[in-house]
Amino acid sequence: MSVTDLQRIAAFRLSFARRQAAVVNEVPGGVVVLDAEYAASYEHNQLVIEGSPDPVGLPALAETALGHLEHRQITVLDDRTGTDCAPALTAAGYTHVTELVMTYAGSAASSAVPDPAARTVGFDDLRPALVGQLRRWMPEAEDVVVGQLADRRTARLRGAEQVRFLAVHDEEGTVGSWADLYRDASEGIAQIEDVVTADTHVRRGYADTLLATALRHASDCGTVFLLADPDDWPHAWYIRRGFKPVGRFHVFTRAGSEG
Secondary structure, three states: OOHHHHHHHHHHHHHHHHHHOOEEEEEOOEEEEEOHHHOOOOOOOEEEEOOOOOHHHHHHHHHHHHOOOOEEEEEEOOHHHHHHHHHHHHHOOOEEEEEEEEEEOOOHHHOOOOOOOOEEEOHHHHHHHHHHHHHHHOOOOOHHHHHHHHHOHHHHOOOOOEEEEEEEEOOOOOEEEEEEEEEEOOOOEEEEEEEEEOHHHOOOOHHHHHHHHHHHHOOOOOEEEEEEOOOOOHHHHHHHOOEEEEEEEEEEEEEOOOO
């Protein structure tokens, strides 16, 4: 994976953030994306950095841009810039994590088609499973917050040329596992996002079915990528299934109780 390819992934992520946002405000070095309908969602209300801002001035910039919110989130789509910004932001009370950028090293076109494959579903079909899992993760959260974090997925439909919600159902027809696929065939790039298996449906091979199905849907894209937590076990699971780390993004968060 060349630097240029990694830059293409960063550009795709920036474009996605812009396209799904209700409001986009340009700032030095990046953009502020906002959506009041999903105020509890860090993803939909954050500062996204693509350039080289003044690291010392970044906390103040975030306060100006996001001061009306209970949380602050800054995503930096360049590894060196993120590393340079870390001291000033952590001193200002931000938590710093990295996102591992991983690309599929195999051929999506030749990947085996699972039988049965995951199905493309509408949001209404997916929502009960989303709400149920969010409740397991966040048992103390208010209903309005859980609703926003589930319903924000509808905004993602604006994010790319093609957005699919994929799901695996159990023998009774209940959604047991799900993922998003964002695809831009004209640019030859696709992202697999939010691969989740409900706690009630683990150890059934559903995630393998999802991943294989998503790869087949992205078979016309030369670059298929996902983001993973370098400190959590799924990144090793992705490596065993043909993905390789190619770079890092940086995410800084502060305050708030949701995500």
